[in-house]
Amino acid sequence: MARRSLAPNRRSDTRERILESATILFGTRGFDSVSLDQIAAEVGIAKQSLLYWFASKDDLIQAVLVNMAAELTVVVEAAIRSAPDMPLDRLEAVIHAVFRPAVRRPALLGLLRELSRLPPGAAEHLTEILNPLVTRAGTWLRTEMQAGRLRQGDPSLIIALVYATVAGIATEPEALRVVGWSQDVIGLRKLRNELTSFLRAALAP
């Protein structure tokens, strides 16, 4: 076995490799559908090595979720900071920023969806992490609405609607396949443009 010949110690990156594989598998197939053996096989280690880094499957799930939340917030915050001031343009910038990682790594938003399936309380930690982002978006929407630069509406529900649209598009390739969409470069650009047009129209005053 190739791995055997490597020095096993010395600051192994095993933990991160496990997180990466687990993110993809959990995000695309769901927590219950993916076994520790599968993840270990994907990484190329024994299950017990995995359990050395994460004491239990629940531990691994938590770590994967925290990781994903951090990654998402980084992407979104960066996009917000370097975005133009007009709300619709800013929205489009964020979508542009999120679109590539979202479509190329559907697991990220897929994990967010999996939250509903976690035993109640297990997602508390996550919502705490994501809450600042959500409340910031809420107040921002509110002020822009009052300034007449966005359509009037309930900011909280608007957030949920935008999220549902983006997450749905990113995580349900099957639905896109049914309507005859092709996942190539052209298709991706068309999809992104249609998504931004859709949301611009939905939010324009």
Next chain:
Amino acid sequence: MARRSLAPNRRSDTRERILESATILFGTRGFDSVSLDQIAAEVGIAKQSLLYWFASKDDLIQAVLVNMAAELTVVVEAAIRSAPDMPLDRLEAVIHAVFRPAVRRPALLGLLRELSRLPPGAAEHLTEILNPLVTRAGTWLRTEMQAGRLRQGDPSLIIALVYATVAGIATEPEALRVVGWSQDVIGLRKLRNELTSFLRAALAP
């Protein structure tokens, strides 16, 4: 056991009770996360009685999916037929019709989402059933766009976007909870109104 005292024969409705429980469980928690034992327990029968009606778990899944597709098409077709002629009003009528079953039985749209998780090919049958509905919606959108009564865009992707929005809202109570939404009568009405406003704005010319 109470059930024991009933006559076991005589046109039992066991099959439908199994389908109903399986729909709810599969739709809300996913296929892999629900065991036959759980479904049987929910129905109040032994697992082997379940396996008498459905030869395997895959059989049960297929039956549940076909059932769901039929139910959805009935609701949608009925709403379309008894709807006004202007496209935005018609859309709103369909949403009104779908909204109650969708939110009160998230399992229906949840099942649709689960399709992505099925082994490739297992969903073929379903897409065949739903395809007529999708293509009809596509041609309808196209003609309305040409008549200038809807915003221009790619009809197929518009369908996917609308579906993503509705399905996401209906199947992710967790996301709504995060933005502080409450699932009571008032909340439901507010959500429905916001959803229709959102989609009207997104599709208006």
Next chain:
DNA sequence: ACGGTTCTCTACCAAATGGTAGACAATCTC
């Protein structure tokens, strides 16, 4: 009344699952 059909059940089973115990080797500390 009685043989076949329908329906539900108990008793198992092999495979997969999450997890424990502990051996063993490379490395670090001193």
Next chain:
DNA sequence: GAGATTGTCTACCATTTGGTAGAGAACCGT
């Protein structure tokens, strides 16, 4: 160089899973 630490592994284990075999009760047609 000795001993502790770190990281990976093999060998198990109890439980759960989807599924089989087959018994037996209630009903049906004749």
